[in-house]
Amino acid sequence: MNDLILELAEKFGAATDERSIDKCAIIAAEKLIETVSFLKETHAFDVLIDIVGVDYLGMENHKGKRFAAIYCLKSTKNTARLRLKIQVDENEKIPTLSRIYPIADWQEREVWDQFGIVFEGHHNLKRLLNHVEFEGHPLRKDYPAQKRQWLSENDQMLDQLENRLEHLGYKVI
Amino acid sequence: MQNGSPGFFAGKLDELVSWGRLHSLWPFPYGTACCAIEFMSTESARYDLSRIGSEFVRFTPRQADVLVVSGTITFKQAPILKRIYEQMMEPKWVISMGACACSGGFYDCYCTVPGIDRIIPVDIYIGGCPSRPEAFFDAMLELQEKIKNQSYIEERKKKLKEQWESIKEWGLSIRNWKK
Known part of the structure; x- marks a missing residue:
């Protein structure tokens, strides 16, 4: 598995994350799509298990950018796991993975909803867990944990349902 | 009919109406978490809520008398709960079952409503996490006592x-x- 990170370092300039316990490679945001498609094609990482957001604000001994997005990849053929970490600041963007892994669509929406990390090129970047009238991103460290926001009317989710039905081949009138 | 009190017949009618009401309370289960499992247990054979006339669990608010809110209510869920309460016919009562529905429970965070009484009026609160079927029975009997004293x-x-x-x-x- 260390060979894999070395290979990534050679090809895409990845660095090993010393803080993490298991295998984790830090890569630049611009190299994400190349790296992931390389991993998917040549090393059979066929499952994107999760995308995790991290906010390092106020963390001791932390140097560098404020946020990080961690991609947990798994290969069902080689039974291998790998994590890719991308560090971003507040105004920086990460390219979307939803064209390589369709599941990344909702996972990126969740990370955007909770942390405010923007995924560039995402076709429908809107809130997944919180309601439409919510302001701010609740899992950021500077969001007051007990600050509650009322939703005044029902959330509309019909647009997505219609898209899904059309995708399945039904005609929406 | 002096000083506003109902006469003999009207008073008896009053008693009759509340007697009829309190022995056929049809609950609407608004179950969102583990308290709903306890509610199922209360309804089914072991505890059997039909002993006090509440065997018909109605899944439409238009036919129900008691709204049983059992579980955590989030802010995303709140407008739905309010709409369902508004769809219920008068007379209607609300039972708030469990710590989450009463006060938000241990979800002291940005997404949970701190008690459903911020949205709708509540008649009976039941504690516990989740509350036991005995506690639910106690609440139903208390509600019956309350209805007995209400005047039609x-x-x-x-x-x-x-x-x-x-x-x-x-x-x-x-x-x-x-x-």
Whole structure:
């Protein structure tokens, strides 16, 4: 598995994350799509298990950018796991993975909803867990944990349902 | 009919109506978490809520009398709960079951409503996480006691007064509009 990170370092300039316990490679945001498609094609990482957001604000001994997005990849053929970490600041963007892994669509929406990390090129970047009238991103460290926001009317989710039905081949009138 | 108290027949009618109401309370289960499992247990054979006349769990708010809110209510869920409460017919009562529905429980965070009494009026609160079927029975009996003391005639009087006030207001507005 260390060979894999070395290979990534050679090809895409990845660095090993010393803080993490298991295998984790830090890569630049611009190299994400190349790296992931390389991993998917040549090393059979066929499952994107999760995308995790991290906010390092106020963390001791932390140097560098404020946020990080961690991609947990798994290969069902080689039974291998790998994590890719991308560090971003507040105004920086990460390219979307939803064209390589369709599941990344909702996972990126969740990370955007909770942390405010923007995924560039995402076709429908809107809130997944919180309601439409919510302001701010609740899992950021500077969001007051007990600050509650009322939703005044029902959330509309019909647009997505219609898209899904059309995708399945039904005609929406 | 002196000093506002109902006469003999009206008083007996009052008693009859509340007797009828309290022995056929049909619950609407609004189950969102583990308290709903305890509610199922209360309904089914071991505890058997039909012993006090509440065997019909109605899954439409239009046919139910008691809204049983069992579980955590999030802010995303709150408008739905309010709409369901508004869809219920009068007379209606609300039981808030478990710590989450009563106060938000241990979800002291940005997404959980701190008690459903911020959205809808609640008649009976049940503690516990989740509350036991015995506690639910206790709440139902307490609700029956409460209904026994409610007066149908007084309710009607209040409603008629409200209606009369609104009609008067409407009339006044028409008169002003003509001017």
